[in-house]
Amino acid sequence: MSKKLVPVGVTNHHIHLCQEHIDILFGKGYQLTHFKDLSQPGQYATNEKVKVIGPKGSVNLRVLGPVREYTQVEISVSDQYITGLDAPVRYSGKLNDSAGCILKGPHGEIEIQSGLIVTVRHIHFHTTDAQKWDIKDNDWLKVKVDGDRGLIFDNVFARVKDSYALEFHVDLDEANAAKIKTGDMVEIID
Protein backbone atom coordinates (compact mmCIF):
# COMPACT_ATOMS: atom_id res chain seq x y z
CA MET A 1 0.00 0.00 0.00
CA SER A 2 1.27 3.44 -0.84
CA LYS A 3 2.36 5.80 1.91
CA LYS A 4 -0.25 8.08 3.45
CA LEU A 5 1.43 11.40 2.74
CA VAL A 6 -0.05 14.68 3.93
CA PRO A 7 1.16 18.26 3.34
CA VAL A 8 1.96 20.33 6.41
CA GLY A 9 0.12 23.57 7.16
CA VAL A 10 1.77 25.56 9.94
CA THR A 11 -0.82 27.59 11.84
CA ASN A 12 0.18 30.66 13.77
CA HIS A 13 -1.78 31.62 16.89
CA HIS A 14 -5.02 33.38 15.92
CA ILE A 15 -8.52 34.27 16.99
CA HIS A 16 -12.02 33.71 15.61
CA LEU A 17 -14.68 36.21 16.70
CA CYS A 18 -18.48 36.27 16.95
CA GLN A 19 -20.22 39.47 15.81
CA GLU A 20 -21.18 40.41 19.36
CA HIS A 21 -17.50 40.51 20.34
CA ILE A 22 -16.51 42.28 17.09
CA ASP A 23 -19.02 44.99 18.02
CA ILE A 24 -17.36 45.43 21.42
CA LEU A 25 -13.75 45.22 20.24
CA PHE A 26 -14.00 47.13 16.94
CA GLY A 27 -17.27 49.08 17.20
CA LYS A 28 -20.96 48.35 16.55
CA GLY A 29 -21.55 46.73 13.17
CA TYR A 30 -17.83 46.61 12.29
CA GLN A 31 -17.00 44.30 9.40
CA LEU A 32 -13.74 42.33 9.24
CA THR A 33 -11.58 43.22 6.23
CA HIS A 34 -10.00 40.54 4.02
CA PHE A 35 -6.19 40.23 4.12
CA LYS A 36 -5.55 36.90 2.37
CA ASP A 37 -7.15 33.55 1.74
CA LEU A 38 -6.05 30.50 3.75
CA SER A 39 -5.54 26.99 2.46
CA GLN A 40 -8.83 25.76 3.93
CA PRO A 41 -11.66 26.72 1.53
CA GLY A 42 -13.61 29.82 2.63
CA GLN A 43 -11.22 30.72 5.47
CA TYR A 44 -9.19 33.93 5.36
CA ALA A 45 -6.88 36.08 7.41
CA THR A 46 -8.19 39.58 8.12
CA ASN A 47 -6.32 42.83 8.67
CA GLU A 48 -7.64 43.03 12.24
CA LYS A 49 -5.71 42.10 15.36
CA VAL A 50 -6.78 41.64 18.97
CA LYS A 51 -4.66 41.77 22.11
CA VAL A 52 -5.05 38.68 24.31
CA ILE A 53 -4.23 39.64 27.89
CA GLY A 54 -3.30 37.33 30.76
CA PRO A 55 -1.94 37.82 34.28
CA LYS A 56 1.68 38.00 33.09
CA GLY A 57 1.54 39.66 29.70
CA SER A 58 -0.16 39.83 26.33
CA VAL A 59 0.13 38.64 22.74
CA ASN A 60 -1.37 40.15 19.57
CA LEU A 61 -3.40 37.70 17.52
CA ARG A 62 -4.66 38.08 13.98
CA VAL A 63 -8.40 37.64 13.52
CA LEU A 64 -9.44 34.97 11.03
CA GLY A 65 -12.66 35.18 9.04
CA PRO A 66 -15.44 34.54 8.44
CA VAL A 67 -17.31 35.59 11.61
CA ARG A 68 -18.14 32.60 13.80
CA GLU A 69 -20.99 31.77 16.12
CA TYR A 70 -18.60 31.59 19.09
CA THR A 71 -15.34 33.39 19.81
CA GLN A 72 -12.35 31.06 19.93
CA VAL A 73 -8.81 32.07 20.87
CA GLU A 74 -6.06 29.68 19.73
CA ILE A 75 -2.76 30.34 21.51
CA SER A 76 0.51 28.41 21.62
CA VAL A 77 2.31 26.92 24.61
CA SER A 78 4.90 29.69 24.11
CA ASP A 79 2.06 32.21 24.45
CA GLN A 80 1.02 30.55 27.71
CA TYR A 81 4.41 31.39 29.22
CA ILE A 82 4.27 34.98 27.90
CA THR A 83 0.72 35.67 29.08
CA GLY A 84 0.46 33.44 32.15
CA LEU A 85 -2.75 31.99 30.69
CA ASP A 86 -3.35 28.27 31.07
CA ALA A 87 -5.38 26.82 28.22
CA PRO A 88 -6.35 23.19 27.66
CA VAL A 89 -5.36 21.30 24.50
CA ARG A 90 -8.62 21.04 22.53
CA TYR A 91 -9.89 20.65 19.02
CA SER A 92 -11.39 23.73 17.42
CA GLY A 93 -15.06 24.03 18.32
CA LYS A 94 -14.78 21.71 21.34
CA LEU A 95 -14.79 24.43 23.96
CA ASN A 96 -15.98 22.54 27.03
CA ASP A 97 -13.58 23.29 29.93
CA SER A 98 -11.80 25.86 27.79
CA ALA A 99 -10.24 28.82 29.57
CA GLY A 100 -10.97 32.56 29.65
CA CYS A 101 -8.93 35.72 29.08
CA ILE A 102 -9.25 39.44 28.40
CA LEU A 103 -9.51 40.59 24.78
CA LYS A 104 -8.71 44.17 23.81
CA GLY A 105 -9.43 45.79 20.47
CA PRO A 106 -9.17 49.39 19.22
CA HIS A 107 -12.73 50.16 20.36
CA GLY A 108 -13.11 48.27 23.66
CA GLU A 109 -12.28 45.26 25.73
CA ILE A 110 -14.11 42.23 27.09
CA GLU A 111 -13.37 39.37 29.45
CA ILE A 112 -14.42 36.03 28.00
CA GLN A 113 -15.06 33.08 30.33
CA SER A 114 -14.38 30.34 27.76
CA GLY A 115 -13.06 29.87 24.24
CA LEU A 116 -9.31 29.95 24.98
CA ILE A 117 -7.49 26.79 23.82
CA VAL A 118 -4.21 25.38 22.60
CA THR A 119 -5.34 23.66 19.41
CA VAL A 120 -4.62 19.96 19.30
CA ARG A 121 -2.52 18.95 16.31
CA HIS A 122 -4.89 17.62 13.68
CA ILE A 123 -5.35 16.59 10.07
CA HIS A 124 -8.14 17.86 7.85
CA PHE A 125 -9.22 15.20 5.38
CA HIS A 126 -11.46 15.68 2.43
CA THR A 127 -13.99 12.82 2.53
CA THR A 128 -12.41 11.07 -0.45
CA ASP A 129 -8.93 11.12 1.16
CA ALA A 130 -10.32 9.67 4.37
CA GLN A 131 -12.18 6.89 2.56
CA LYS A 132 -9.13 5.96 0.50
CA TRP A 133 -7.07 5.48 3.68
CA ASP A 134 -9.90 4.10 5.84
CA ILE A 135 -9.71 7.01 8.29
CA LYS A 136 -12.80 8.10 10.23
CA ASP A 137 -13.78 11.47 11.65
CA ASN A 138 -12.51 11.75 15.27
CA ASP A 139 -9.83 9.04 14.84
CA TRP A 140 -6.52 9.58 16.63
CA LEU A 141 -3.48 9.11 14.40
CA LYS A 142 0.32 9.16 14.46
CA VAL A 143 2.40 11.25 12.06
CA LYS A 144 6.06 10.62 11.30
CA VAL A 145 8.51 13.37 10.40
CA ASP A 146 11.95 12.48 9.02
CA GLY A 147 15.14 14.50 9.11
CA ASP A 148 17.56 15.96 11.67
CA ARG A 149 14.74 16.81 14.04
CA GLY A 150 12.70 13.72 13.14
CA LEU A 151 9.92 12.70 15.52
CA ILE A 152 6.59 10.94 15.67
CA PHE A 153 3.61 13.11 16.63
CA ASP A 154 1.20 11.09 18.73
CA ASN A 155 -2.38 12.25 19.47
CA VAL A 156 -3.07 13.68 16.02
CA PHE A 157 -6.82 14.24 15.68
CA ALA A 158 -8.58 13.40 12.40
CA ARG A 159 -11.37 15.61 11.05
CA VAL A 160 -13.19 14.59 7.87
CA LYS A 161 -15.42 16.93 5.85
CA ASP A 162 -16.31 17.57 2.22
CA SER A 163 -15.23 21.19 2.74
CA TYR A 164 -11.72 20.31 3.98
CA ALA A 165 -8.49 20.26 2.01
CA LEU A 166 -6.01 17.56 3.06
CA GLU A 167 -3.55 19.16 5.49
CA PHE A 168 -1.70 18.42 8.74
CA HIS A 169 -2.09 21.40 11.06
CA VAL A 170 0.57 22.11 13.65
CA ASP A 171 1.49 25.29 15.47
CA LEU A 172 4.85 27.08 15.29
CA ASP A 173 6.28 25.31 18.36
CA GLU A 174 5.51 21.94 16.81
CA ALA A 175 6.73 22.95 13.35
CA ASN A 176 10.03 24.25 14.72
CA ALA A 177 10.54 21.25 17.00
CA ALA A 178 10.30 18.97 13.97
CA LYS A 179 11.89 21.50 11.57
CA ILE A 180 8.98 21.33 9.13
CA LYS A 181 7.25 24.13 7.24
CA THR A 182 4.08 24.61 5.25
CA GLY A 183 4.11 22.41 2.16
CA ASP A 184 6.49 19.77 3.53
CA MET A 185 5.13 16.22 3.28
CA VAL A 186 4.76 13.99 6.34
CA GLU A 187 3.49 10.44 6.71
CA ILE A 188 0.60 8.95 8.68
CA ILE A 189 1.88 5.72 10.27
CA ASP A 190 0.11 2.87 12.09
Added chain:
Amino acid sequence: MSKKLVPVGVTNHHIHLCQEHIDILFGKGYQLTHFKDLSQPGQYATNEKVKVIGPKGSVNLRVLGPVREYTQVEISVSDQYITGLDAPVRYSGKLNDSAGCILKGPHGEIEIQSGLIVTVRHIHFHTTDAQKWDIKDNDWLKVKVDGDRGLIFDNVFARVKDSYALEFHVDLDEANAAKIKTGDMVEIID
Protein backbone atom coordinates in the same frame (compact mmCIF):
# COMPACT_ATOMS: atom_id res chain seq x y z
CA MET B 1 13.18 -4.36 33.29
CA SER B 2 12.33 -1.02 34.84
CA LYS B 3 11.60 1.97 32.63
CA LYS B 4 14.50 4.16 31.56
CA LEU B 5 13.26 7.46 32.96
CA VAL B 6 15.17 10.70 32.45
CA PRO B 7 14.45 14.21 33.77
CA VAL B 8 13.94 16.95 31.20
CA GLY B 9 16.18 20.01 31.12
CA VAL B 10 14.88 22.73 28.82
CA THR B 11 17.72 24.74 27.35
CA ASN B 12 17.17 28.26 26.10
CA HIS B 13 19.27 29.56 23.21
CA HIS B 14 22.70 30.64 24.48
CA ILE B 15 26.31 31.27 23.54
CA HIS B 16 29.70 29.98 24.72
CA LEU B 17 32.69 32.27 24.11
CA CYS B 18 36.44 31.87 23.82
CA GLN B 19 38.60 34.50 25.56
CA GLU B 20 39.73 36.02 22.26
CA HIS B 21 36.10 36.80 21.39
CA ILE B 22 35.32 37.98 24.94
CA ASP B 23 38.18 40.48 24.54
CA ILE B 24 36.62 41.82 21.33
CA LEU B 25 33.00 41.85 22.51
CA PHE B 26 33.48 43.00 26.12
CA GLY B 27 36.99 44.49 26.20
CA LYS B 28 40.54 43.18 26.61
CA GLY B 29 40.87 40.81 29.57
CA TYR B 30 37.17 41.03 30.49
CA GLN B 31 36.02 38.30 32.87
CA LEU B 32 32.51 36.79 32.68
CA THR B 33 30.46 37.32 35.85
CA HIS B 34 28.51 34.50 37.49
CA PHE B 35 24.71 34.72 37.39
CA LYS B 36 23.59 31.22 38.44
CA ASP B 37 24.71 27.61 38.35
CA LEU B 38 23.24 25.21 35.78
CA SER B 39 22.25 21.60 36.34
CA GLN B 40 25.36 20.27 34.59
CA PRO B 41 28.26 20.34 37.07
CA GLY B 42 30.63 23.31 36.62
CA GLN B 43 28.42 25.09 34.05
CA TYR B 44 26.84 28.44 34.85
CA ALA B 45 24.85 31.27 33.32
CA THR B 46 26.61 34.63 33.31
CA ASN B 47 25.21 38.16 33.47
CA GLU B 48 26.59 38.89 30.01
CA LYS B 49 24.57 38.89 26.79
CA VAL B 50 25.59 39.04 23.15
CA LYS B 51 23.55 40.09 20.13
CA VAL B 52 23.53 37.51 17.34
CA ILE B 53 22.90 39.28 14.05
CA GLY B 54 21.70 37.76 10.79
CA PRO B 55 20.46 39.15 7.46
CA LYS B 56 16.86 39.55 8.71
CA GLY B 57 17.19 40.44 12.38
CA SER B 58 18.87 39.68 15.67
CA VAL B 59 18.38 37.83 18.97
CA ASN B 60 20.04 38.45 22.33
CA LEU B 61 21.70 35.37 23.81
CA ARG B 62 22.96 34.86 27.33
CA VAL B 63 26.62 33.84 27.63
CA LEU B 64 27.26 30.58 29.52
CA GLY B 65 30.45 29.96 31.46
CA PRO B 66 33.13 28.84 31.86
CA VAL B 67 35.15 30.26 28.94
CA ARG B 68 35.60 27.71 26.16
CA GLU B 69 38.34 27.00 23.68
CA TYR B 70 35.97 27.75 20.77
CA THR B 71 32.99 30.08 20.49
CA GLN B 72 29.72 28.25 19.95
CA VAL B 73 26.35 29.88 19.29
CA GLU B 74 23.30 27.69 19.96
CA ILE B 75 20.14 29.14 18.41
CA SER B 76 16.64 27.73 17.96
CA VAL B 77 14.69 27.14 14.76
CA SER B 78 12.48 30.06 15.86
CA ASP B 79 15.64 32.21 15.99
CA GLN B 80 16.48 31.13 12.45
CA TYR B 81 13.25 32.70 11.20
CA ILE B 82 13.86 35.88 13.23
CA THR B 83 17.48 36.33 12.15
CA GLY B 84 17.47 34.77 8.69
CA LEU B 85 20.44 32.64 9.76
CA ASP B 86 20.54 29.03 8.62
CA ALA B 87 22.33 26.76 11.09
CA PRO B 88 22.82 23.00 10.87
CA VAL B 89 21.54 20.64 13.60
CA ARG B 90 24.72 19.56 15.41
CA TYR B 91 25.88 18.29 18.75
CA SER B 92 27.75 20.76 20.93
CA GLY B 93 31.45 20.76 20.04
CA LYS B 94 30.90 19.17 16.60
CA LEU B 95 31.31 22.35 14.61
CA ASN B 96 32.29 20.99 11.21
CA ASP B 97 30.03 22.61 8.56
CA SER B 98 28.57 24.90 11.21
CA ALA B 99 27.43 28.36 10.10
CA GLY B 100 28.64 31.88 10.77
CA CYS B 101 27.04 35.09 12.00
CA ILE B 102 27.84 38.52 13.41
CA LEU B 103 28.22 38.86 17.18
CA LYS B 104 27.89 42.23 18.89
CA GLY B 105 28.79 43.04 22.48
CA PRO B 106 29.02 46.29 24.44
CA HIS B 107 32.67 46.81 23.40
CA GLY B 108 32.80 45.59 19.81
CA GLU B 109 31.59 43.21 17.18
CA ILE B 110 33.01 40.33 15.19
CA GLU B 111 31.93 38.13 12.30
CA ILE B 112 32.51 34.45 13.02
CA GLN B 113 32.78 31.98 10.13
CA SER B 114 31.72 28.90 12.09
CA GLY B 115 30.29 27.89 15.48
CA LEU B 116 26.60 28.61 14.84
CA ILE B 117 24.38 25.54 15.35
CA VAL B 118 20.92 24.37 16.32
CA THR B 119 21.78 21.90 19.05
CA VAL B 120 20.58 18.38 18.42
CA ARG B 121 18.32 17.04 21.17
CA HIS B 122 20.48 14.89 23.43
CA ILE B 123 20.75 13.10 26.74
CA HIS B 124 23.66 13.51 29.13
CA PHE B 125 24.35 10.29 30.99
CA HIS B 126 26.61 9.86 33.95
CA THR B 127 28.74 6.76 33.23
CA THR B 128 26.90 4.66 35.81
CA ASP B 129 23.47 5.50 34.28
CA ALA B 130 24.71 4.57 30.81
CA GLN B 131 26.17 1.26 32.00
CA LYS B 132 22.99 0.35 33.87
CA TRP B 133 20.93 0.79 30.69
CA ASP B 134 23.57 -0.46 28.26
CA ILE B 135 23.80 2.87 26.46
CA LYS B 136 27.02 3.93 24.73
CA ASP B 137 28.45 7.36 24.02
CA ASN B 138 27.28 8.53 20.54
CA ASP B 139 24.25 6.19 20.46
CA TRP B 140 21.07 7.49 18.87
CA LEU B 141 17.96 6.99 21.02
CA LYS B 142 14.20 7.54 21.02
CA VAL B 143 12.40 9.35 23.82
CA LYS B 144 8.66 9.08 24.49
CA VAL B 145 6.58 11.88 25.98
CA ASP B 146 3.04 11.19 27.19
CA GLY B 147 0.14 13.59 27.55
CA ASP B 148 -2.05 15.84 25.37
CA ARG B 149 0.91 16.78 23.21
CA GLY B 150 2.51 13.35 23.41
CA LEU B 151 5.17 12.47 20.85
CA ILE B 152 8.24 10.36 20.29
CA PHE B 153 11.48 12.27 19.75
CA ASP B 154 13.63 10.41 17.25
CA ASN B 155 17.34 11.22 16.71
CA VAL B 156 18.18 11.79 20.37
CA PHE B 157 21.96 11.79 20.75
CA ALA B 158 23.56 10.06 23.76
CA ARG B 159 26.61 11.56 25.49
CA VAL B 160 28.25 9.68 28.36
CA LYS B 161 30.75 11.25 30.79
CA ASP B 162 31.67 11.02 34.44
CA SER B 163 31.09 14.76 34.70
CA TYR B 164 27.49 14.64 33.36
CA ALA B 165 24.26 14.60 35.33
CA LEU B 166 21.46 12.53 33.80
CA GLU B 167 19.26 14.91 31.78
CA PHE B 168 17.36 15.09 28.48
CA HIS B 169 18.17 18.41 26.82
CA VAL B 170 15.64 19.98 24.47
CA ASP B 171 15.16 23.56 23.36
CA LEU B 172 12.07 25.70 23.93
CA ASP B 173 10.46 24.80 20.59
CA GLU B 174 10.76 21.11 21.41
CA ALA B 175 9.64 21.54 25.02
CA ASN B 176 6.56 23.51 24.00
CA ALA B 177 5.69 21.15 21.15
CA ALA B 178 5.59 18.28 23.65
CA LYS B 179 4.31 20.45 26.55
CA ILE B 180 7.14 19.41 28.86
CA LYS B 181 9.20 21.50 31.24
CA THR B 182 12.38 21.14 33.24
CA GLY B 183 12.05 18.38 35.81
CA ASP B 184 9.35 16.40 33.97
CA MET B 185 10.23 12.73 33.48
CA VAL B 186 10.34 11.15 30.02
CA GLU B 187 11.13 7.63 28.90
CA ILE B 188 13.81 6.19 26.63
CA ILE B 189 12.17 3.55 24.43
CA ASP B 190 13.55 0.94 22.05
